[in-house]
Amino acid sequence: MMENKQNDRQLLDSLYRSLVFLLNFFVVIVVCILSYFLFGDHIAEWMKPRAKTVVASTSKPESATEDRVENGKDLMSGLIAASGYKTVRSNCTACHSAQLITQNRASRDGWKAMIKWMQATQGLWDLGENEAIILDYLAANYAPQEVGRRAPLEEVEYYILELE
Amino acid sequence: MSMALGAEMVYAAFFPEGMIPAALAHSEESFALPGKNANLVVLNDRPINAETPPHLLDDKLTPGDLFFVRNNGIPPEQKDIDPTTWTLEIGGESARTKKVYTLAELKQRFTPYTYQLTLECGGNGRKEFNPPAKGNQWSTGAVGCAAFTGVRLRDVLNDAGVQSDAVYIGYYGKDSHLSGDPAKQAISRGVPIEKAMQDESLIAWNMNGQPLPYLNGYPLRLVFGGWPASTSGKWLSKIVIRNQVHDGAKMKAPSYRVPCNPVAPGTKVADEDMCIIESMPVKSLITYPKSGATIRLDQELPIRGHAWAGERKVQQVAYSVDFGASWQNCVLEAPANRLAWQHFRAKIKFPKKGYYEVWAKATDEVGISQPMLLPGWNPKGYLNNACHRIAIKVV
Incomplete structure (x- = not known):
């Protein structure tokens, strides 16, 4: 039991x-x-697997990283995927984010002045024959737009304000 | 790294050093910065620059997670920061003696003070300048006011001894240059000795009663309320007392300088004609409601916000709902202390249905007001203190 x-x-x-x-x-x-x-x-x-960070020298061709383009923009950097963007990406984003480019607007001379400033004070290398490619790209894709002394308020999302 | 991603980074140990994860490299995706609210607008992720939308600046004192971030270089690794071994060196050609203090010694030897101090980036508002000015395109959110606790810079400088030929102080911090070159400073600015000697000029370790947020200079920073925030060095490790205007990184033209005399938009200005920005101009921000509020005609709209004027006090804040044709005064509070922003509020009744913009305009104690259009153009797009505007619909 x-x-x-x-x-x-x-x-x-x-x-x-x-x-x-x-x-x-x-x-x-x-x-x-x-x-x-x-x-x-x-x-x-x-x-x-991904490509190593490329610090381009003046003679180096554009790097063959995974170049995915969506809505006309390079997915990796947000740069407009127009002629020359890979040269811009490999030279400029070695030090700073591509956002420093995409949020700015300037004429060819204005972009050239920025490059000169970076070379004089920030340790940017001589861009050699890439300089013309970079300046052409920036002047074409990130040029100033005409606006007045104050633009209309942008991107306003309207909502009902709850008040007691 | 995982903190920047806002999620734990699986296999982080295998990730190559010095690379940015794909999630961050896709620059248009938002991500949370370490210790920061995910609603900050990230303008740049290398170096990190992020601003606060106006409606998130509604608190009387800006919380640490909402305080804007303006970095010129790469902050020291968070894991490498040890407040128990952190030291501050005082030196320079106009210091009588060279001194080194640990953080604990600073807290022990000198009397701590707490002040509410407004910090605004010199380039706040740059986005509106035309022709465009280079740099981070700040809209309105590179500003905040917090209660900083620390010791008076004056007390520490006097402990080392200030020679009579001193004219300027300069700072050095533990952030590194973007290029990775250890011989280069990311930023090393400062202020005239008169500003350094003010009661409210602090070597601070606390913000709103908490240790400084990592991206705002933890564990030690300078705070000079009312001056371009770039003078308030972060991750502070050394202060030099100078017998000349400090010549560290970003002290030279065109950085943080404006034309000594006004220029036409787009003018090229020679370096020697650019003058260092000192006190920031009068300015205000509507922090409630968020732009886009829709109300009924029978409702009154409450508005509120803050106003500040660099070294000066704000005397009056007014609002307009007719693009500046007429102005009504707001209720304006006195500052908690010198260099603190002041709070304003009003209630608005609209005459009929339709689209309105509420504009706010502050006037400082000597009668200088904010411009309704952009102020004078300058090559680097500093000091835009034009009236803030929000959109309102009355239905």
Whole structure:
């Protein structure tokens, strides 16, 4: 009688342990699937082989990094994907973000003055034959736009203001 | 790195040093900066520059996570900053002795003070200049006012000894030059000795009762309220007392300088005709409601915001709903202390349905007001203190 009871208990215990194990296993699987949905793309993105940071010298041709263009813009830098953008990207983004280019507007002379300033004070190298390519690109794609002394308010999103 | 991404970076250990993750390199995607609210507008991620939208500056004191970031270089790695070993050196040709203090010694030996101090980037508002000026295209959000706690710069300078020929102080910080060249300083500016000696000029370690945010100079910075924020050196490690105008990085023309005499838009100005910006001009910002508010004709619109005037006090703030044709005064509070921004508020009743712009205009204690159009053009686009405007629809 006692022995039977003990056997029953052992059986119950082992059943219980198996159940807990199965449940844990199930939870782990669910967590894995969820993580994949949440972070899978990021992990894949980071695991992808990528080109080394290229510091271009004057004679170096444009680097062959993954050049994905979407909506006319280089996905990697946000630069307008027009003729010369890879030369701009490889020379300019070695030191600073491409955002410093894309948020600015200047004439060819204005861009040239910025390059001269960076060469005089910020350690920018002699751009050699790339200088003309870079200046042509910047003058064509990031030229000043005509605006008045004050532009209309931009990008206003209207909403109902709740007042008591 | 994972903090900049706003998410833990899986396999971070395998990531090559010195590279920017794809998630950040895609420059048009937003990401959270370390210790910062994700709603800051990131203008530039190398160096990091981010501004605060006006409606997020509604607090009387700007919280640390909403305070704008203007970096000229690359901040020291967060993991390398140890406040227990951090030191500040005082030197320079006009210092009687060279001194080195640990952060603990600064706190022990000198009396701490807390002041509410307004910091605004000299280039705040650059975006509106035409012809365009080079640099980060700040709109209105490179400004904030916080309660800074620290010791008076004056007390520390006097402890080292200031020679009678001293005219300027310069700072050095632990941020590095963008090019990675260790021989180059990212930025090393300063102020005339008279500004350095003011009561409110602090060597600060706390902001709003908390240690300084990492991107705002943790663990130690200078704070010169009312002057271009570039004078308030971050990650502060050394101060030099100079017998000439400090000549560190970004002290020379054209950086943080405007034409000594006004010029026509687009004029090329010789370096020797550019003068260092000192006190910032009078300015105000409407922080409530957010631009775009739509109300009914029978409702009154409450507005509020802040006004500041560099070294001066703000005497009056007025609002206009008819593009400056007529102005009504706002209620204006006194500053908590000198160099603190002041709060204003008003209630507006609109005459009929339609589109309106609410404009705010502050006037300082000597009667100088904000311009409704842009102020004088200058090559680097500094000091735009034109009236702030928000759009309102009455339906």
